[in-house]
Amino acid sequence: MSPDNCIESSQFLVWEDLICAGIAAREERDECSWRLGDLANLACTHPAQGGRPKAGEKEWTKSAFALAIGEQREVISALAANSEFFTLDMRAEVPPQVSWRMCSEARRRSGWRPGVAIEPVHRERAFKFILEFADRAYPTLSPEARARSWQERVGRIASSIRGVLELPGVSERLRRPLKLALDAIEEAVSEQA
Numbered sequence: 743m744s745p746d747n748c749i750e751s752s753q754f755l756v757w758e759d760l761i762c763a764g765i766a767a768r769e770e771r772d773e774c775s776w777r778l779g780d781l782a783n784l785a786c787t788h789p790a791q792g793g794r795p796k797a798g799e800k801e802w803t804k805s806a807f808a809l810a811i812g813e814q815r816e817v818i819s820a821l822a823a824n825s826e827f828f829t830l831d832m833r834a835e836v837p838p839q840v841s842w843r844m845c846s847e848a849r850r851r852s853g854w855r856p857g858v859a860i861e862p863v864h865r866e867r868a869f870k871f872i873l874e875f876a877d878r879a880y881p882t883l884s885p886e887a888r889a890r891s892w893q894e895r896v897g898r899i900a901s902s903i904r905g906v907l908e909l910p911g912v913s914e915r916l917r918r919p920l921k922l923a924l925d926a927i928e929e930a931v932s933e934q935a
Contacts, residue, residue, distance in 0.1 A: 762891040770895070772842035776833065779825030782807050782818045823856045824849055832865065839879035840872050848872045893931070900927045 785807035808818040824842065827849045836845060848871035854864035903924045907917060 758887050759890070762887050763894065766891045766895050768841055769838070775821055775842040776825060778811075778813075778818070779821035779823075782822035783825055786822070819856070820846065826856065827852075827854060827860060827865070827868070832869070835869070836872055837876040837879075840876050841879075844875040844879070845872060848875065893934070896927060896931060900924060900931075903927070 782804050785802060786804045787802045804818050804822055805815045808815040811818075824846050828836075828845060833845075845868075848868040849864075851871050852864040852868035854860055854868075903920050906912060907920055907924070912920075
């Protein structure tokens with residue numbers, strides 16, 4: 743684990759700041775879950791048949807993808823199912839207080855199962871559950887608290903870019919766009935300060 747990811751208790755003297763950091767971490771985890779699901783669906787080039795890969799199927803399966811990235815096949819299957827079910831447009835409509843896991847529960851409750859055609863009624867049911875979850879989830883943060891949360895997140899992104907730029911052997915082809923991105927982030931942050 744990177745030292746940049748370590749948390750000290752002295753950072754959180756105000757409850758709302760602790761909650762902001764927790765929400766930001768949960769949102770980052772959710773983004774990773776969607777991304778891994780999308781990648782798993784790209785890795786599986788044939789329709790879901792259920793069960794484990796047949797003899798000779800060494801690549802381009804969810805099982806092979808899971809093994810290659812060091813994750814359990816069941817986890818990858820769940821991530822892929824959510825990504826298959828929820829289109830990018832649907833994901834954009836999900837309220838921010840609804841987590842990936844809540845979306846997964848809504849998908850399960852919709853009646854749809856992987857390997858079956860997704861009908862409009864499945865997505866309608868799932869979105870109804872998502873809106874119910876949103877009503878019961880944490881209250882939306884104040885604009886100031888959300889802004890602090892995003893500022894911290896941007897700071898972590900800048901720190902990650904700096905870390906990559908410091909690595910030996912980073913090609914100039916990669917270094918140039920990273921440096922431009924870092925400069926843009928730092929300029930935007932200084933304008934807001």
